[in-house]
Amino acid sequence: MVLDSAGIGEMPDAAAWGDAGADTLGNILKRRKVNIPNLQKLGLGNIRPLADLEAVENPLGNYGKCTLKSNGKDTTTGHWEMAGIILKKAFPTFPEGFPPRIIDEFTAKAKVPGVLANVPASGTEIIKQFGEEHVRTGKPIVYTSADSVFQIAAHEEVIPIERLYEICHIAREILDGEDKVGRVIARPFVGETAETFKRTENRHDYAVPPPTDNLLPLLKDNGFDVICIGKIASIYDSLGVTEDLTAKNNDQSIDQTINALGRDSRGLIFSNLVDFDMLYGHRRDPEGYAKALEDFDLRLPELFDAMREDDLFIITADHGNDPTKEGSDHTREYAPLLVYGKTAKQGVNLGTRQSLSDIGQTVAENFGLELKDGVSFLNEI
Numbered sequence: 001m002v003l004d005s006a007g008i009g010e011m012p013d014a015a016a017w018g019d020a021g022a023d024t025l026g027n028i029l030k031r032r033k034v035n036i037p038n039l040q041k042l043g044l045g046n047i048r049p050l051a052d053l054e055a056v057e058n059p060l061g062n063y064g065k066c067t068l069k070s071n072g073k074d075t076t077t078g079h080w081e082m083a084g085i086i087l088k089k090a091f092p093t094f095p096e097g098f099p100p101r102i103i104d105e106f107t108a109k110a111k112v113p114g115v116l117a118n119v120p121a122s123g124t125e126i127i128k129q130f131g132e133e134h135v136r137t138g139k140p141i142v143y144t145s146a147d148s149v150f151q152i153a154a155h156e157e158v159i160p161i162e163r164l165y166e167i168c169h170i171a172r173e174i175l176d177g178e179d180k181v182g183r184v185i186a187r188p189f190v191g192e193t194a195e196t197f198k199r200t201e202n203r204h205d206y207a208v209p210p211p212t213d214n215l216l217p218l219l220k221d222n223g224f225d226v227i228c229i230g231k232i233a234s235i236y237d238s239l240g241v242t243e244d245l246t247a248k249n250n251d252q253s254i255d256q257t258i259n260a261l262g263r264d265s266r267g268l269i270f271s272n273l274v275d276f277d278m279l280y281g282h283r284r285d286p287e288g289y290a291k292a293l294e295d296f297d298l299r300l301p302e303l304f305d306a307m308r309e310d311d312l313f314i315i316t317a318d319h320g321n322d323p324t325k326e327g328s329d330h331t332r333e334y335a336p337l338l339v340y341g342k343t344a345k346q347g348v349n350l351g352t353r354q355s356l357s358d359i360g361q362t363v364a365e366n367f368g369l370e371l372k373d374g375v376s377f378l379n380e381i
Contacts, residue, residue, distance in 0.1 A: 001257065001303075001313070002079065002232075002270075003296070005277035007320020007333025008047060008065050014332045017073060019320070022331035026050055027286070027324040034290045038300040042315070042338045043347070061340035062381050064350030066316060066358060069373075073332045074147040075277075076182035076207055078318025079235045081356040083215035084364075084371030091148030091182040091208070095120055098142065098150065105174050106142075110167040115142040122282060122328045123199060127153050127189050131197045134158060140167065145282075146329035148182035150175055153199075156188045161202050164188055172206040183207050183235075201248035205234035215268070215360040216240025218369055224267030229256045232270045242267075250275040250292060254299050261306040268363060281321025282328045289323050304340070312341040312366070312381075314359055344381045353377070 007024040014020055025044075028034065029051035036044070036053070043059030044050065070077045070087040077087055097118040107114055114137075116130045121143045127134075130141045134155060141153040150171055154164045164186045172184045184206040191197035216226050217240030226242045230253045233244040245260060247253040250273040260269045273296065280289035307313060320333030337350055337359070354375055361374025 005321035006317040036297040062348040069355035229271040
């Protein structure tokens with residue numbers, strides 16, 4: 001289960017990414033007392049000092065943190081690394097907006113009357129700024145961020161959902177070679193005026209297909225279930241996915257995880273809790289982030305109760321997104337690692353792992369398989 005963006009402190013190279021001092025969980029917990037007793041019992045406070053979240057003497061889980069080994073700090077990079085893919089070269093970004101060669105081809109092939117914006121921006125701010133002009137002109141709003149994304153925002157009554165998905169698919173095909181961004185994202189919204197515009201949950205991601213030698217197809221090809229929840233399937237372009245369970249927010253992802261745990265399945269259940277990143281990290285809302293952590297913590301006992309005796313629950317993150325820092329972009333941080341099983345060892349300090357790929361290698365080893373990268377901690381627990 002990926003707590004999207006819940007980083008646990010700056011990586012040694014954070015300054016080179018403009019992220020010196022980034023500490024998503026640490027800085028949130030400094031703001032106020034955050035009531036997360038279940039995460040504390042698992043060992044979150046044992047990973048490192050976190051404000052007044054004390055380490056516990058006998059944590060229920062095993063604890064550590066994962067280095068982000070790849071060259072990047074985005075969703076695709078972090079999730080791919082969990083599955084054993086190490087990116088030496090980061091996906092391209094467009095801090096000045098997309099050049100004419102991209103926009104001209106997009107407008108011609110998508111048959112749209114031009115685009116609006118074409119700048120790095122917050123998704124909520126860009127629809128406030130350009131939403132009314134979009135409604136008047138029918139031109140889609142194209143924007144990016146510090147991440148490798150080509151995002152298309154459109155009002156659902158101006159460009160219907162299926163049409164928006166179609167033009168996103170066209171953009172995905174255009175963005176290749178040196179322009180191969182990590183994701184093209186459909187960002188539909190509704191509302192009557194700039195003050196009332198709001199994004200809907202009909203977002204859809206179009207990811208670059210990952211290399212085939214990753215954890216998901218390895219499991220699937222060997223007869224195991226790969227049940228993906230939330231945006232996980234889209235991140236891997238559905239490669240190796242045996243079932244994709246729809247979930248648009250944290251609570252739905254938790255509900256679907258509990259649903260999947262009740263199935264007669266064997267393999268991997270892979271969930272993403274998107275609200276931490278989408279609603280609170282990018283929008284620089286530390287109070288909202290803190291409340292979301294408390295809400296997640298309240299539901300942890302439900303997840304534990306749904307587990308079988310031989311299930312292993314791994315909680316981590318894909319990158320940071322410190323809501324106390326300037327800007328609105330991801331931050332280059334370690335990912336927390338909490339590992340719990342009813343028959344697993346307890347209280348093992350897993351240390352600083354060499355990569356998020358250690359998670360994938362642990363899953364692979366459990367099923368008698370092996371990835372190219374990753375150091376399994378299965379025997380330690």
